[in-house]
Amino acid sequence: MKKIFMMVIALIILQHSAFAKSAPSILVFSKTKGYRHASIEEGKKAIIELGHLNHYTVDTTENAALFTESNLKKYAAVIFLSTTGDVLNDAQQSAFERYIQAGGGFVGIHAAADTEYDWSWYGKLVGAYFISHPKVQEAKFIIKDKNHPSTKFLTDSVWMHTDELYNFKDINPAIKVLITIDETSYEGGKNGNYHPFSWYHDFDGGRAFYTSMGHPKECWTDEKFLKHLNGGLAYAIGKNKKLNYQKANTKLL
DSSP states (O other): OHHHHHHHHHHHHHHHHHHHHHSOEEEEEOOBSSOOOTTHHHHHHHHHHHHHHHTOEEEEEOOGGGOSHHHHTTOSEEEEESOBBOOSOHHHHHHHHHHHHTTOEEEEEGGGGGBOTTOHHHHHHHOOEEEEOOOSEEEEEEEOOSSSTTTTTOOSSEEEEEEOOOEEESOOTTOEEEEEEEGGGSSOOOSTTOOEEEEEEEETTEEEEEEOOOOSGGGGGOHHHHHHHHHHHHHHHTTOOOOOGGGOOSOOO
8 A cells, every 4th residue: 555655656756847847937027117007916916826727837036147148048038027127237148149049929918118218129129119008997808809719808999997098109010900999089199090009920039928007006906907917928938948058149247
């Protein structure tokens, strides 16, 4: 009986080890050098819970020193969770560029677009830069693409949602827009008839997804928003292939 028990324990350990090796790992980065969103802590907790439910592991950090080639290699995707300002130095930026070029995934949430204004590569990666926002209010979001993992669960073409409604500049024309916002449905829009709010694109060897939702704490218990985010993360993770740094052309600093 003892021998059988030990065999069962060994099998459980082997299964756990195999799962740990196959489950993708995600890094959530939330360093701020400007405005700090009060919802960041709720965001971390919610993403960790999404990891539990969807079988990926989640590390969280505000330590930019972890942006090295050897450390980033561990992750299938990196999430910038409402980062603000200049959060990475030149060496850390080069390591992150190489990570994306090697096939890594990126997810930008809300103030990720209010980050690294002097790093043009990052601006193209995230897809646009923040310029302003009106007060938090409800608005009409138009679903433009229902075939993406982040939107395919939405049965209606309109999503009424309350958030901090960013206006954007330097919108990358290569982004594939998933959701736009109807500026006639609220006050303070500055982008006119073309106001993307969530998008994705293949970029410089990797995959990038961005959603401007996520300002209010209430977002992080909103089932629709969490499904939207989880679908975007699934796209960024991709097929969880091993990174290929032979494709990276940025030099490490």
